[in-house]
Amino acid sequence: MNNKIEQIPSWMKAMQNGNLAEARARAFLMNRFWILERSIDINGADFLIQRRLTNSNFLDDKAPRLGVVQVKFFDSPATTQKIHKEYVIDDDGKPRTEFFVLLHSGNEEQEEMYFLTAQDVCRDFELKRKDGIDKYHLPGNKIIGLAKYRVIVKKLILDRIEHYLQLADFAKNRKFISWSLPGANVDPDHIMPDFKEPIPNWYGSIPEAFYNTKEAARESLLEISKAYDMLTAVVEESDPIRANDVLEEIKREFNTERGLIISLSRKLDDYSFREVCKKHKNQLEDLRNHGLLDAFLSLKGFFRKILTEFLQDKMPLEKNLVHAFSFKINENLAVVDLRHSLDEFEVFKKNKEHISEISESAGLAVLKNRAKEFLVYWRPKVFLKDMNVKEYFENEDLFVYRATMEAIYDERYYVCDYTNLEL
Template identity: 35%
Template sequence: MNMEPQPWLKAMQNGELGEARAKAFLLDRFWVLERSVDIEGADLIIQRRLMGRSLFDRKAPALGVVQVKFFGHASTTHHVHHTYVVGDDKKPRLEFFLICISGDEDCPIVHLVTGVEIFDSFDLVDVDGVLKYRISYRYLKSRKDLMVVNKRLALNRMESILQQVDFDRNRQFVSWALPSVVEVSDAISPVFLEPIDNWWGDIPSGFRELKEKACTALELVEDVHGKLVKIMVESDPLAVEEVIKDLEFECGGRGRNWAIPLPKDLFSEDFFQACRIHRSMVDSLRRDGLLDSFIGLRAMVKRIFVEFLEGKLPLGPNVVCVADVKYSLVDFEVRSHRVRLLDVCEYFDLASDLNQFGHVPIPGNKYSGVVQLSGNRVSMYLVAGRYNVSDSEGQNLYEKYSNTEFGLYTECMDRLFALKYGDPYSGV
């Protein structure tokens, strides 16, 4: 007897399974609102968990719209209605998300696709006279950057996007300090229209000229004000770099007889350089679907040191914690690691002379470092007992080490990135 369920029943089961897995994925971070019927094609509606605020609050956090698709086999293709992804302004809806579920209970797979990514990367096709985006499993599988590797990071990104929706929505409530420029008026108090001679001249004409000068100045001030507001409401730091340069020119009195004082440190070349490098690194990693793995490797490097130190604290000033980590440069996954404590003199090949503090003298910039790096192995060390870890009330020494971000972690990840993609700082 053929026990294979009917296609309509199989589709219903897959839909329920996909929604259940998606809801389990979302509930760790969001309120998931129930609905009795599909709303704008949404299977789930989510809201950030902000205590003290409710859906009915006039300033309630923005809602996210989540559509769930289940892919039962490699040939499965779904479609998403064009209007769910694109708003009336012809721009992608930030608050729309597509969660694609595949795999079985032993190996569940989740792809998270934002409205922006659908808008930018997926084909828009005509389906029975209706424009829809085609979501094929074959294409989805080719997009490693869309697969959820780290659930926490994926939820962080969804929450960040909804925060941006809140921010954009609040732009309309920005209180403009200056009114828009109006047409210069001839209005003047009637008392000054009385035909009384005076030594200065025509007062009504003089008053209008004064207003015209004020109007010209106001246009300039409004331009400055508009640029300052743009900085306040912009979410992309690199988008305001040129705005600040324009401001400094406008307000610096160059070619004018007046200037508007600005904060001296409004423009920081170092800050914008850091933003450019950060974006370049994220773009490279995201393109290869390795962003979460790279971030996860950094967390693993820290965990390797911290977990080894547990039970061994406090450490003396003349021991070195050495970690050898075997990893894959292909996917940034740790294959194995070995950690040990060595004597400072043995490790650095130094004499055992001690200074007045009981330390074997070594420069402060040598308290940690990466000493060997290849495509599958990295060796690094930390003279942990030489660091004055931050003193937080109520924390034991292990917690303090756990909460300290040693520069070694950044050095390690920068060099690993450079090994795979080239030095991101080379253009600085």
């Protein structure tokens, strides 16, 4: 009897790994996209994906843009995968908006998936030439186990792919403004996917604010176009009297004490919006570089869940009741040692006599002690009024979520000994 364990040939193992990666990727992508085709690539499987747009087809003037997802499998950290340069960058040397890489590793007990955009590949990995062919080299030891690329929350990755495809849809079909200044269309999806990441901020929705800025620019374009058309009429007019009639109309339309001025919307000069966009970008890069972006974004859903569960069977609440919850954050931005209380303000303050910053007038405050324990206290009645708790928490972007997440971010990246955000 031969007890020797039969070794699987390398070619068969590679085929098995490829089939496994393909099956995992297909199951993941079908949650959100239509998979139109699987093309054969000796270096991996390519999936052609399309956003689920039922009102658009390939015969339309604005046909939907397809995404290309290349799938790879790492048998071990020593494995290096390669991707052709043409997949990753276009003829202008820019990363392709619609190209993505899904990398898989581990058996059924230790499945792991990693996600890269074309921009990630260009920025973080080396391009090498061999036999006249340029390929990006993706070493397993620079990907496996690295939180920066690991898929932690599948929904967030699917959202990112969709945002990139929305941008690609727009970029392909965009018509540039001609010299005669026709009206420009405003597409709410034409914003870099990074700015759709739901990092909380005091200003509000960045995509919505950017759309409003573009609408203001479009309205100003219409004003410029109106002035252009009227001045063109003067230039082309052969009758001096009619030309002066048009000039009088221009004066009535655009005259001010400082002369003829075309008025532009004040929304085009929003300093606060510029600053919140810069802060958003810095936060995004901090969290992404440390592999903590998805963990951070998941905190909002976590706090929404635990607050809803704690308060929903305690309604209606009196106005003087204070809900407090304390917790710590571990190195992976997970909440630990969570505790709740619901007391009248005087009872709450008596129990927290060692904290002098507690204010009766505060609707919400986030405190952190030197042991890096956060204490959040707020008056739910101030915010909830008579609304259903579960419905309100699920549909409103409460201050309590934003302030708590901002304090967590500040503690991690600014190493504050003490944080007090009082709203």
